[in-house]
Amino acid sequence: MRWHKEKHLDEENVLKHTADSEAWKEFEKNYLWFSQEPRNIRLGLATDGFNQFGNMSTSYSMRPVILVPYNLPPWKCFKDPFMIMSLLIPGPQAPGKDIDVYLRPLIDELKDLWSDGVETFDTSTGKCFKMHAAVLWTINDFPAYGNLSGWSTKGYMACPTCNKDASSQKVRSKISYTGHRRYLEPSHSWRKSKKFDGKNEKRLKPKELSGDDVLGQLDLLSTYRPGCVSVDDGKISRLKSHDYHVLLQRVLPITLRGFVNKDVSLALIELGHFFQRLCCKTLRRDDLEQLERDIIIILCKLEMIFPSAFFDVMIHLAVHLPREAMYGGPVQYRWMYKIERFLCKRKRYVRNKARPEGSIAEGYIIDECLTFCSMYLTDIETRFNREHRNYDGSSSKGEDFLDIFSKSSRPYRDGIYDVIPKKDFDMARWYVLNNCEEAEPFLQEHKEELLKQIVVNIEDKHREQFPLWFKRKIQQLYNKEKLMSINKLFPLAIGPDVHGRTYTSCIVNGVRFHVQPRDELRKSQNCGIVVEGYHKNEVIEFYGIIVDILELEYVEENRVLLFKCKWFDLRKKKGMRKDNNFTSICVKRFWYEHDSFVLATQEKQVFYIDDPKLGGNWRIVLKFQDRHLYDVPEKENSEPERDELHITNDEVYQDISLENDSIVNDTVDILSQLHRDNVDSIILDANVIKLEAQTEHEVEIDHNEDDSDQEDDTMIEYVNDHEENEGNTSTNDDEFDSTCDGDDIGL
Structure with missing residues (x-):
């Protein structure tokens, strides 16, 4: 629990752990009394709904609440043995906006841990100390974000970062988020181009809210009363969010090259590379600043390719992701993939379908007991001391050998x-x-x-x-x-x-x-x-x-x-x-x-x-x-622990660090290429209502709509519900230079 203070090496301009993030450092600066004790716990709170019967229907939904400690090193952080299932909100109906009622006991205990602390015994020193805890952030998908924060994730102001200054408009039965030119530099040539929406862009990017501004909105809130691949059909279905994560970053950019217009494929390839670089295990602040500029250009290109209906709030949120990575550090400690896999494991505990919550609770307690005991059983093989699947079987022989x-x-x-x-x-x-x-x-x-x-x-x-x-x-x-x-x-x-x-x-x-x-x-x-x-x-x-x-x-x-x-x-x-x-x-x-x-x-x-x-x-x-390898330097006075070598493959694929990929930023050529002169103009049969034209009454009604998230909170269902309510080696010189055209290698 003291790794972040005693062993973690803080490299300038590099993000490898949540301890490198701006939020962590700002928190320690503001609360010195908390940071002086390295054993005080920094937590993340995660929740997600799921159907424990193994299908994708919304007939039954329960919602565990999980606490994740961040004091641990990367090879232990966000791993199953160190996750705490603090609550299990029963079904069959999802709590929706009433989730605060179920969270009340947990919030009270977290407040006590923050203010009063709890007497805790440290086995390494043999002494007791007063341990405090703080929740740094929540981990959830976008629909659950609306339930936990109270901010509506649907409608004209669905983007919590842009807040009231969001650029949105209504297109038939859905809300479109375009106008990404406002994030460009004021002198950028695209601001004066009329090839986007026929107008010049003079607006500045939305003001970033401070913590006090958000807190002020919370105070005012109380005054309102409002088998996956089908070759025959050419379709891919039943994929999980991690599958789309890999498709976007790896497969889609390659397949588009041979079948789509060059200008269209280039924009989508750059979008895939953006997420590939954003999701690396090691991030640099200057690279994130460059990504923040690149995504604006990419979204502007997409606005010249796709209709307005394509730009729902999920597309728009990409603008804010690099800034979120600067605040919270590498994304692997804050994304939902690991939480969803954790819930999938708990789903398998259900044996009595008449009492699913009890089955999960008993299975979780048994698993916690076995985990606790196995850490002390050094004489027998457990999952904590067995060699991993790709153990290389050897180690350094010392200074006496080459x-x-x-x-x-x-x-x-x-x-x-x-x-x-x-x-x-x-x-x-x-x-x-x-x-x-x-x-x-x-x-x-x-x-x-x-x-x-x-x-x-x-x-x-x-x-x-x-x-x-x-x-x-x-x-x-x-x-x-x-x-x-x-x-x-x-x-x-x-x-x-x-x-x-x-x-x-x-x-x-390995x-x-x-x-x-x-x-x-x-x-x-x-x-x-x-x-x-x-x-x-x-x-x-x-x-x-x-x-x-x-x-x-x-x-x-x-x-x-x-x-x-x-x-x-x-x-x-x-x-x-x-x-x-x-x-x-x-x-x-x-x-x-x-x-x-x-x-x-x-x-x-x-x-x-x-x-x-x-x-x-x-x-x-x-x-x-390889996803089980960590490039995390430590201070020289620390010795690695035995279980630091424990390797698991239960992780989402990531690259180690960013590559120097660059996007095409030749604005003159891009505008001429993406402008489709070979296609006749089409008048859309839709009543496009801009946000600025909405009356105050209409906006207020939109915020008071009933966001009934009774489903399993999957992103596909969320989008459907959204559309319905609003009506996504060699080492020698070339002395042996020969070719062999006859041999064919099957790859």
Whole structure:
């Protein structure tokens, strides 16, 4: 619970934990008495309705209320064992606006924790202390936001950030939120363009409300009385919100390239990249400021493509998301995906359908008891001490061994023990020598000797003669000096055994890799890799696939794991093309066939997806980061805990950090491209009523409408209800440059 204070390293301009957020820091600045005790708990309150019978109907809805502590490190924060189900609001009807009645006991207890505190025993110190707690924010979807806050999330002022200054209008039976040019700089050329709505935009962006302004509105409020894919039909249905999250960020930008007009696809691709960059595990404040500017341009482009009815409040809210990330830190600690999965687990506790609330309550208590006990049962295997699925099975051997022998890797199953072919043996042995940091001085010394001899093809001679020269050199130094540094190099100089093991799968640094023939039999893909290397004295990224996994065995039980790869030809136009931040490669062209090995610990995993635009043998390269890896630096005086290594896959996919993607901001060209001169003008048969033309009586009636959220609060149902009420590697020079057009790799 003290990690955020004692171990967390605060990096300037970087957001990796909620402790880096503006809201956290401002809170600690305003309440010094609270921040002086690091064991005081910072909480998030989450709630969502669900149907425990496993269907999507609205006949029954219950609503758990969950508290999430944020003092914990990232690998524990927002995990099931540390979530607290404080309330279980019974069904069958959702509480709607009356949820405050059910929350009253919890609010009273939270107030006591804030003001008076509670005497708590600290097992690490063996002493008691007065513990206080504070709720930093709530976590909920947009319909539940209206219930918890009291602000109507429907109607003309549905955006709580824009508040009374929202730019909205009525189009037939729904409310449209356009006019995003007002968020542009006052001098921006698009403000004077009439290609949006036929008018100049002179309004400034809405004023951002302070906490006192919001509190004033709350005081005034009391005075008012108001199987998812169907190939035959070409439809995707029954997806969860996380599925749409992945579709928007990864799949949609790729598929649009080959089937939609370039200008339309560009705007949608930029929208997908915006959310991909916003949802990274590591955020930078300057990047978020750039995203805040980019989303305005993107929405303005969309306004020139889609009709006004497309821009409901959910589209408009994207304008405020970068600012919310600055306030609250990385989004993974505040989104609903984990809460929804937590509720799905509780749904499975229901055995007696006549008493679903009792079933969930009993199941939750049993789960809490087992969790508590298992943390103290060190002699038996529990989910807290068992090795994770992709455990690499090894650790650093210490200073007495070379780094190249102490890497974290674990071959899968026994493998095949056989004689290594001479060509592969020489190639693999040279690669290990050439990539061992401790052998670098000897490589340089041998090359200098060859230069003095004035030999032809010095690189070939160096590669051919160095292993034997290095072996003799180390033996001489070992017999003469017997230093520790020489002892470490002795196994490397002796060289590997001519016999070795080959595998079809292995785990390296917690990541699983397969050879390409094994991947052909599976729906998943684990054979794609990317490695940085030199090509014509320039560092580039080499993309390839793993065709074999070889383990070299050295004396003293030292081993080195290597990947034998086929590297795709990356020469422009022939083998690689770049378009809108997408990298496409031809999987039928190869190079560096005589330099095919790479250390298993040098690569990063990628996967290849069909390019719908280029077709044929072209694939798009998609980079990604494993969701169970955390790049969170800690203070040097702290030691990692054992259970910090516990890995789970029960997380939403995210990238680690932002890439330098940029949006097209050539305003003159964009306006001319997006203006559809080839389509006749259409007069919409709709009565468009602007907000400014509404009478005070009409606006008041809209705010007093009954927002009866009796459903499961899914976003699809919310949108439907909304519409009804208002009437969404290689490391050598290019000396072996060859292509093989005959081989075809199935990806």
